[in-house]
Amino acid sequence: MRRAINVGFALAVAIGGAASAEPIVYSIHGDADGELDGRAFSGAQFRLELRSDTVHTVTAIENGVTVYRNDQGHAILFLTRGAQTTVAHIAPNQIFVRYDPTNGVVGFGTHGIGPFYPVSLDWCGLPMGCGAIETGTPEITIVGALAQLKVAPRDSVFYPAAVEALATELRGRALLGGFLDACVSYDVINLRCPSIPGTPIKTDQGDLYFQKQTLFGKGVFTATVGRVGW
Numbered sequence: 226m227r228r229a230i231n232v233g234f235a236l237a238v239a240i241g242g243a244a245s246a247e248p249i250v251y252s253i254h255g256d257a258d259g260e261l262d263g264r265a266f267s268g269a270q271f272r273l274e275l276r277s278d279t280v281h282t283v284t285a286i287e288n289g290v291t292v293y294r295n296d297q298g299h300a301i302l303f304l305t306r307g308a309q310t311t312v313a314h315i316a317p318n319q320i321f322v323r324y325d326p327t328n329g330v331v332g333f334g335t336h337g338i339g340p341f342y343p344v345s346l347d348w349c350g351l352p353m354g355c356g357a358i359e360t361g362t363p364e365i366t367i368v369g370a371l372a373q374l375k376v377a378p379r380d381s382v383f384y385p386a387a388v389e390a391l392a393t394e395l396r397g398r399a400l401l402g403g404f405l406d407a408c409v410s411y412d413v414i415n416l417r418c419p420s421i422p423g424t425p426i427k428t429d430q431g432d433l434y435f436q437k438q439t440l441f442g443k444g445v446f447t448a449t450v451g452r453v454g455w
Contacts, residue, residue: 246280247450251295251322251395253332253344255444257407260421261304261313262431270305273333273344275322279450282395287340290328293395296321296336302428313430320426324395331401331446338422339409343435346403346444398450405444407435 252274258267277298285292300315323340324331332345341347374380393399408418418436425432 246278249277249279249295249396249451250447250449251275251277251333252447252449253346253405253444254447255344255405255407256442257344257405257435258418259407259433259435261311261428261433266304266306271344272303273320274301274303275299275320275333276301277322279396284394287325290325292327293324294321295395300333302433311430313428313433315433316427316429322395324393329403331403332406335426338424338426341406342409342422343426343433344405344407344444346401346446347406393448395448397448399446399448401446402443403446405442 252272254270254272256268256270258265259269260266275295275298277295281297282293282295285294296318299317300320302311302313302315304311304313319335319337320343321334321336322332323334323345328347330341330345330347332341333343334340334345335342409422410419411417412419421434421436425434427433
């Protein structure tokens with residue numbers, strides 16, 4: 226019998242589908258390494274947001290599975306280093322949000338760099354290397370539970386919160402937890418993020434790069450419907 230999700234970390238709130246166009250804010254909270262305007266940061270707290278509208282959410286087939294995407298809106302980074310928080314407005318048409326419940330991956334991608342960078346959450350801690358559920362204990366995170374339910378629907382009795390989360394499709398409220406990935410090309414042999422990508426993310430505070438901090442660092446993805454702080 227599979228054990229229930231770690232309630233203290235991977236708790237999902239009830240999801241409300243959006244029947245009509247509504248403002249929506251997607252965000253990921255976590256800690257990461259990286260660089261902003263030529264200044265490196267390590268273990269910095271961040272919140273990356275995309276402020277958009279549910280009308281822009283689309284359904285697509287990628288690598289044989291259904292994913293949900295929204296690539297319209299205004300992206301903002303809140304980066305806290307010590308007592309200082311920097312607010313960086315990201316240039317248009319770079320960041321998009323992507324949700325793949327089959328493989329248990331949710332987060333932000335960048336046009337021209339990749340669908341998992343600058344930050345995403347997954348169930349296994351290995352960026353772009355999780356694949357479909359086969360072994361291990363994916364149910365310890367909510368995105369892992371979603372992936373598990375795709376291959377074993379009868380396990381829904383163990384994951385009532387995840388069953389609700391399956392309905393989000395980036396059109397309603399969501400709260401998902403997983404392992405944080407902030408690396409464009411992870412070295413799975415030596416378990417490290419060797420370098421920053423060649424192309425920066427452009428912001429009004431200078432060029433932005435992200436790097437993975439630790440293999441099993443955790444993060445939280447949220448989607449909030451309505452005009453929050455706009």
